[in-house]
Amino acid sequence: MKQESFTVEEATRAAERFCAYQERCHQDVERKLKKMGMIQDAIDQIIPHLLQHNFLNETRFAKVFAGGKFRIKKWGRVRIVRELKMRGLNKKTIDIGLAEIPEEQYRLTFDTLSRKRNNQLTETDKYKRRKKLADYLLYRGWESHLVYAKAKELIPDD
Structure with a gap:
């Protein structure tokens, strides 16, 4: 199968459409251009064009x-x-x-997510249950000090 080749102009238009569809980072665009078979010189020409015309930010x-x-x-x-x-x-x-994430909304979402997950757990041993809850929240990327405090709050030692 012959690989399709693109001119810099065609690749630029393709990259513009790629960026217009949804927000992209430099890495996404560079990966896309390399996949299209563009050489580094062409990529170095296209990315500044995208930045200048506000397709890439x-x-x-x-x-x-x-x-x-x-x-x-x-x-x-x-x-x-x-x-x-x-x-x-x-x-x-x-x-x-x-900074796009409001602090109050962040705390509320964390609380809601924690309670929802705790209610879904079927584990009866409180230590295993607490670990499962903490692991889930940590995997989702919540700060460890918040996670462990919430796990202790929702599943107390008695």
């Missing part, structure tokens, strides 16, 4: 990503930060993204 990406993962997937800050770092975003951009 990492601050906007961080805000949308953090807000979406929090609201839809109920992820905590730890997981969101980890995912954004994996996408090559810097600390300042990540902090701007996290």
Whole structure:
């Protein structure tokens, strides 16, 4: 099978559509262009074009990503930060993204999620139950001090 080749112009238009569909980070766009068979020189030409014409904006990406993962997937800050770092975003951009999550809403979501998960658990041994609850919340990226305090609150020692 012959691999399709693209001109810089065609690849630029494809990248514009790719970015217009949903917010992307530099890494996503670069991966897409490499998959299209573009050489590094072409990529180095296309990405600044996308930035200049506001198709690509990492601050906007961080805000949308953090807000979406929090609201839809109920992820905590730890997981969101980890995912954004994996996408090559810097600390300042990540902090701007996290600022999209209101503190009151964050606490309320954590409380609701904790209680819901605790009610779903069938484990009768309180220590195993507490561990299962904590593991679930930690996996979702909630801060450990919040998780352990909530687990102790919902499943007391008696």
